Amino acid sequence: MSKDSRTWTIERAIPSERGAGRRVLEELLNRFETENWTPRDLFGIRLALEEAIVNAIMHGNRLDRSKQVHVVCKSSAEKVWIKISDEGSGFNPADVPDCTDPDRLAVPSGRGIMLMRNYMTRVEYNLAGNVVVMEKSRPAGS
Amino acid sequence: MAVHRRLQLSQVGEVCVVRFVDRKILDEANIQELGQELFQLIEDEDRKNLLLNFSSVEFLSSAALGKLITLDKKVKAHGGKLKLSNIRPEIYEVFAITKLNKLFDIKDDEADALASF
Numbered sequence: 001m002s003k004d005s006r007t008w009t010i011e012r013a014i015p016s017e018r019g020a021g022r023r024v025l026e027e028l029l030n031r032f033e034t035e036n037w038t039p040r041d042l043f044g045i046r047l048a049l050e051e052a053i054v055n056a057i058m059h060g061n062r063l064d065r066s067k068q069v070h071v072v073c074k075s076s077a078e079k080v081w082i083k084i085s086d087e088g089s090g091f092n093p094a095d096v097p098d099c100t101d102p103d104r105l106a107v108p109s110g111r112g113i114m115l116m117r118n119y120m121t122r123v124e125y126n127l128a129g130n131v132v133v134m135e136k137s138r139p140a141g142s
Numbered sequence: 143m144a145v146h147r148r149l150q151l152s153q154v155g156e157v158c159v160v161r162f163v164d165r166k167i168l169d170e171a172n173i174q175e176l177g178q179e180l181f182q183l184i185e186d187e188d189r190k191n192l193l194l195n196f197s198s199v200e201f202l203s204s205a206a207l208g209k210l211i212t213l214d215k216k217v218k219a220h221g222g223k224l225k226l227s228n229i230r231p232e233i234y235e236v237f238a239i240t241k242l243n244k245l246f247d248i249k250d251d252e253a254d255a256l257a258s259f
Contacts (some may be wrong), residue, residue: 018169018170018171022169039232040232043201046201046202047201047236050203051203051204054170054203054205061243063180077211099240099241100241105241105242105244105245106211106214106215106245107210107211108207108209108211108212109204109208111207111240112204112205113205114238115236115238115240118239
């Protein structure tokens with residue numbers, strides 16, 4: 001029995017600089033674009049990956065090139081599973097205020113995590129707050 | 143006259159219509175540059191009314207949303223108006239999820255937006 005083409009794993013360790021983040025993002029998206037995700041799914045996966053990788057590089061490792069960001073992406077017939085880890089001190093996602101609170105609508109930052117949660121099926125952080133795991137279920141019948 | 147690398151500008155009456163050169167507004171360096179160019183329109187070139195036409199934009203991240211919010215504050219502080227138009231459905235959804243569709247005045251197309259200033 002041949003292996004399902006949707007079953008694959010990509011693991012990358014990148015320095016904390018934006019160009020490296022962009023390259024791993026594009027590598028993953030190029031792979032997803034060969035599969036039968038809907039355009040809205042692809043848009044959402046791109047957005048969630050973008051936000052998570054930028055958070056790890058900028059807020060986690062604070063652009064310290066001596067620290068790495070680890071990206072693991074495991075794809076299966078049912079879903080895609082993505083883990084992004086940084087070497088920073090982490091944060092508590094519960095401390096991030098609700099950006100849709102009317103009093104905070106005009107605050108320029110703090111929307112990335114909300115977007116990740118909206119577009120992915122599951123988004124969870126570890127206790128330290130420096131590892132995020134995101135999952136996206138494949139469309140029914142794909 | 144300032145150089146605009148990330149924007150294409152046209153003046154329609156008292157409104158400066160802004161189109162974006164980049165189809166995907168996400169690279170942090172580009173977003174910084176884009177923000178500076180937008181802010182210059184208000185702060186250095188003394189333009190008051192801006193219409194941002196998103197017809198060419200296929201993707202934007204939360205960092206770009208932040209620049210738009212800051213721009214909105216600067217426009218209002220200078221007594222002007224900021225409107226957005228031609229936002230494709232995928233991107234409008236980003237505004238809706240974050241409820242920024244309530245903060246910004248978003249019109250379907252450029253003609254609607256121009257008529258509303």
